[in-house]
Amino acid sequence: MDVKKRNEQAQCFRSALRSFAEKYKELLASFNAQEVSDAFTAFGEMGNLDWLFEAEPSIPTYEQAYVQMFLSLYDRSAIDSVLLITELGRKDLERMRRDIGENGLPP
Numbered sequence: 001m002d003v004k005k006r007n008e009q010a011q012c013f014r015s016a017l018r019s020f021a022e023k024y025k026e027l028l029a030s031f032n033a034q035e036v037s038d039a040f041t042a043f044g045e046m047g048n049l050d051w052l053f054e055a056e057p058s059i060p061t062y063e064q065a066y067v068q069m070f071l072s073l074y075d076r077s078a079i080d081s082v083l084l085i086t087e088l089g090r091k092d093l094e095r096m097r098r099d100i101g102e103n104g105l106p107p
Helices: 003-023 033-048 050-054 059-075 087-103
Strands: none
Touching: 003 059, 033 059, 050 059, 059 087
8 A cells, every 4th residue: 555545544544533532422431542442453453444444545434433343342342331321422322323224334
């Protein structure tokens, strides 16, 4: 992969992470940010996101990948909340599930 595309991917990943964190801030407030970050890294290192690096860089696609990672890790109990998930947090979780259901991504 050329340097220009790699830089574009990195910029899109950072922007998508900021967007993901802002969009679902009520839910994410119940989790330890470092643990979620470490779990995301491990998820990617296991090859679960290889398809993503072949896709054209896109903030919406990368944001959806963050949602997919979070839900996969949460549903497998690989990440647990450290605080009680509030009603607003539960609404964020429901919205995540709807977003993935509507836009489905590769497993």
